[in-house]
Amino acid sequence: MPQAEKRGLCTDVPARVAPRGAHAWPQRGGGARAFNPLTERLRRIGVDEAALAGLDAGIVEVRSIAVGGQIVREGKATARLHILLEGWACRYTRVARGRQTLAFLLPGDICDLDTLHAALLEYGVAAITPCKVAVLRSDDVRRAAAAHPSVAAALLGFAFEDQAALVRRAASLGRRSARGRLAHLICELHERTIAAGIDAEGSYLLPATQDDMADILGLTNVHVSRTLKALRDEGLIRLDTRCVTILDLAALAHIADFTPAAPSNMPEVR
Amino acid sequence: MPQAEKRGLCTDVPARVAPRGAHAWPQRGGGARAFNPLTERLRRIGVDEAALAGLDAGIVEVRSIAVGGQIVREGKATARLHILLEGWACRYTRVARGRQTLAFLLPGDICDLDTLHAALLEYGVAAITPCKVAVLRSDDVRRAAAAHPSVAAALLGFAFEDQAALVRRAASLGRRSARGRLAHLICELHERTIAAGIDAEGSYLLPATQDDMADILGLTNVHVSRTLKALRDEGLIRLDTRCVTILDLAALAHIADFTPAAPSNMPEVR
DNA sequence: CGGAACGTTGACTAGGATCAACTCAGGTGG
DNA sequence: CCACCTGAGTTGATCCTAGTCAACGTTCCG
Numbered sequence: 001m002p003q004a005e006k007r008g009l010c011t012d013v014p015a016r017v018a019p020r021g022a023h024a025w026p027q028r029g030g031g032a033r034a035f036n037p038l039t040e041r042l043r044r045i046g047v048d049e050a051a052l053a054g055l056d057a058g059i060v061e062v063r064s065i066a067v068g069g070q071i072v073r074e075g076k077a078t079a080r081l082h083i084l085l086e087g088w089a090c091r092y093t094r095v096a097r098g099r100q101t102l103a104f105l106l107p108g109d110i111c112d113l114d115t116l117h118a119a120l121l122e123y124g125v126a127a128i129t130p131c132k133v134a135v136l137r138s139d140d141v142r143r144a145a146a147a148h149p150s151v152a153a154a155l156l157g158f159a160f161e162d163q164a165a166l167v168r169r170a171a172s173l174g175r176r177s178a179r180g181r182l183a184h185l186i187c188e189l190h191e192r193t194i195a196a197g198i199d200a201e202g203s204y205l206l207p208a209t210q211d212d213m214a215d216i217l218g219l220t221n222v223h224v225s226r227t228l229k230a231l232r233d234e235g236l237i238r239l240d241t242r243c244v245t246i247l248d249l250a251a252l253a254h255i256a257d258f259t260p261a262a263p264s265n266m267p268e269v270r
Numbered sequence: 271m272p273q274a275e276k277r278g279l280c281t282d283v284p285a286r287v288a289p290r291g292a293h294a295w296p297q298r299g300g301g302a303r304a305f306n307p308l309t310e311r312l313r314r315i316g317v318d319e320a321a322l323a324g325l326d327a328g329i330v331e332v333r334s335i336a337v338g339g340q341i342v343r344e345g346k347a348t349a350r351l352h353i354l355l356e357g358w359a360c361r362y363t364r365v366a367r368g369r370q371t372l373a374f375l376l377p378g379d380i381c382d383l384d385t386l387h388a389a390l391l392e393y394g395v396a397a398i399t400p401c402k403v404a405v406l407r408s409d410d411v412r413r414a415a416a417a418h419p420s421v422a423a424a425l426l427g428f429a430f431e432d433q434a435a436l437v438r439r440a441a442s443l444g445r446r447s448a449r450g451r452l453a454h455l456i457c458e459l460h461e462r463t464i465a466a467g468i469d470a471e472g473s474y475l476l477p478a479t480q481d482d483m484a485d486i487l488g489l490t491n492v493h494v495s496r497t498l499k500a501l502r503d504e505g506l507i508r509l510d511t512r513c514v515t516i517l518d519l520a521a522l523a524h525i526a527d528f529t530p531a532a533p534s535n536m537p538e539v540r
Numbered sequence: 541c542g543g544a545a546c547g548t549t550g551a552c553t554a555g556g557a558t559c560a561a562c563t564c565a566g567g568t569g570g
Numbered sequence: 571c572c573a574c575c576t577g578a579g580t581t582g583a584t585c586c587t588a589g590t591c592a593a594c595g596t597t598c599c600g
Contacts, residue, residue: 093437096527097445102437118430120532122437159429160388166436167363167372167392173443174488175367178588210547218444223588225548257366262390448556480579493556495580 036134037108037196038083042154051148058140065127072112074124081138082111087131088207091123092215101216103165104128104189104208106196113159116142129207173218176257178227181217183256186237190246191261203245306404307378307466308353312424321418328410335397342382344394351408352381357401358477362485363393371486373435374398374459374478376466383429386412399477443488446527448497451487453526456507460516461531473515 039052062085065071071089072082089105102123105111111125116138145152172181193204210228214221231237236252238245246252253260309322332355335341341359342352359375372393375381381395386408415422442451463474480498484491501507506522508515516522523530 093441095441095445097447097450100441100444102440114430114433117426118434122434156387160384163384163433163436164388164392166433166440170372170436170440170443171363171365171370173440174370175365177367180367209545211545220589221547222549222590226588229548479577490557491579492558492581495578496556499580 036083036085038085038110038134041108042151045150045154045157047150047154048148051144051151054144054148055136055141055151058136058144059134060137061135063133063135065131065133067127067130069127069131070124071127071131071133072115072121072123072125075121077119077121078115079138081113081115081136081141082125083134083136084109084111085132085134088128089125089131090128090208090212090216091125093123099215100218101212102169103162104212104216106192107198108196110158113155113162116155128209128212169216178217178219178223179230180256181219182213182224182227182231183236183252184258185213185217186231186244186246187249187253187256187258189244190249203243206242206244306353306355308355308380308404311378312421315420315424315427317420317424318418321414321421324414324418325406325411325421328406328414329404330407331405333403333405335401335403337397337400339397339401340394341397341401341403342385342391342393342395345391347389347391348385349408351383351385351406351411352395353404353406354379354381355402355404358398359395359401360398360478360482360486361393361395369485370488371482372439373432374482374486376462377468378466380428383425383432386425398479398482439486448487448489448493449500450526451489452483452494452497452501453506453522454528455483455487456501456514456516457519457523457526457528459514460519473513476512476514 036056039056042052042055043049060080063071065087071084072078074094084105084107086107089109089111090101091103091105091111092099092101094100105125111133112121114121141155145155172184176184189204189206190199193199198204208216210221210224213219214224217224219227228239231252232239236246236248238247252258306326309326312322312325313319330350333341335357341354342348344364354375354377356377359379359381360371361373361375361381362369362371364370375395381403382391384391411425415425442454446454459474459476460469463469468474478486480491480494483489484494487494489497498509501522502509506516506518508517522528
């Protein structure tokens with residue numbers, strides 16, 4: 001049925017290609033200056049204002065990165081810490097068979113926490129959409145952590161969140177079917193876009209290409225396409241121009257074997 | 271060909287079942303007292319003797335755990351840190367489809383580093399062979415870390431090693447074939463048994479059941495059996511009574527796409 | 541207008557899963 | 571000492587999930 005697509009009114013807006021050019025993606029924070037979602041996040045966790053101001057002042061540079069551009073290079077041990085301000089990115093490793101994405105990064109996420117302590121980075125970070133990244137000197141960040149226990153605690157908390165996410169990723173890759181993995185990813189991102197405040201009434205923009213999804217799911221782009229179509233056809237999700245709408249969260253969560261995150265918005269550090 | 275196995279002289283000792291009872295597995299450290307391989311490891315990294323003595327003195331209990339027994343329970347946030355003194359264990363998470371093992375633990379490994387900082391454990395730890403585990407109060411360990419920077423650095427280093435291992439695990443699960451994963455596991459363990467000083471001239475004891483291997487590889491026990499047989503038949507490994515001998519490391523590393531660990535025996539902390 | 545990037549669809553293949561039977565050692569209990 | 575059971579591994583047959591190859595539709599963009 002090449003391009004017929006006459007299945008009637010529901011759920012099947014063709015979901016054709018959308019631009020990943022420089023205009024379409026969400027630009028939070030009203031006016032002019034670069035809004036820092038990480039600051040918000042830290043404030044909510046209870047990091048004191050002095051520390052926040054210090055961190056903000058420590059921003060050496062705000063880089064703009066085009067789609068597909070490298071934010072952090074694999075292996076390299078720079079003395080810089082990168083914070084994602086706008087756009088989506090992915091953390092990945094290379095294997096002979098291709099690329100395995102470890103995590104999608106959303107605004108407010110720290111790209112390369114490990115640089116604070118490890119000499120080698122096991123992964124790289126690349127831009128999925130055009131991104132804005134705040135660059136800090138890792139020395140400064142370490143100093144801030146030393147000076148403000150609340151900062152140290154927050155960073156440690158982030159590190160453990162990352163690790164927990166990686167555990168869940170491994171579980172998905174090892175023990176879930178393509179269907180399950182995809183459903184799980186959709187649930188995950190649903191939750192995270194809400195947490196990051198970039199959702200919109202039960203829908204969210206998922207700028208990742210089907211290739212990108214294949215990379216994180218351990219699948220092929222072709223199979224992602226098919227599986228996605230199946231979920232659409234069953235009326236579980238809607239998908240137009242990269243905007244995901246979850247139509248039946250319960251069913252989706254069920255086939256995903258998804259457990260919502262514990263309410264540990266405030267990471268239990270120490 | 272049920273139980274014929276007449277393929278001649280090479281590589282095909284039937285590899286039948288071996289006991290996992292309480293007698294067969296390596297008991298390091300000659301005589302009577304419980305030898306602590308972690309202490310050795312820390313000493314090599316350059317942790318000072320005072321700190322080592324303190325940690326050793328902090329051992330509240332040495333527990334013996336039978337095959338299949340729980341060393342650390344999932345989810346539970348105990349105020350105890352567990353160090354594997356003898357035997358093999360595995361760190362795992364549960365998923366609807368079964369268990370996904372995240373790592374095999376060898377003597378000298380810390381079972382549940384996260385308990386030092388996180389309230390929730392994403393994983394459990396179970397004994398693959400009979401194990402001896404040193405139990406410490408996490409408060410004491412935190413105090414030791416605070417008092418001795420070298421201890422803090424070492425712990426942080428271990429945390430990053432764990433994380434790096436997890437990254438490689440995810441890559442394997444997502445992007446390697448069964449053959450590749452198995453070959454990779456064999457190379458990995460080759461390296462780690464050497465590092466832990468429990469190898470024997472190019473061979474090592476791999477006490478894990480084929481079920482255990484299936485759990486870490488994201489496969490079925492049946493498929494592990496077949497894949498293992500293929501590797502044996504091709505003369506890449508020998509396998510008798512759970513003793514692995516690598517016959518052609520280069521070939522194995524090639525099909526595994528294996529990169530030997532960086533010589534960061536001394537983790538580059540700070 | 542032509543090309544590139546993204547997505548869809550079909551036909552075919554292959555890599556693992558599943559189900560099931562059977563072998564072999566070690567224990568256990570009579 | 572033997573009968574029996576259990577846990578581990580092997581092997582075969584069959585099915586199905588996902589990969590591969592390829593063509594084609596769109597949309598965007600230069």
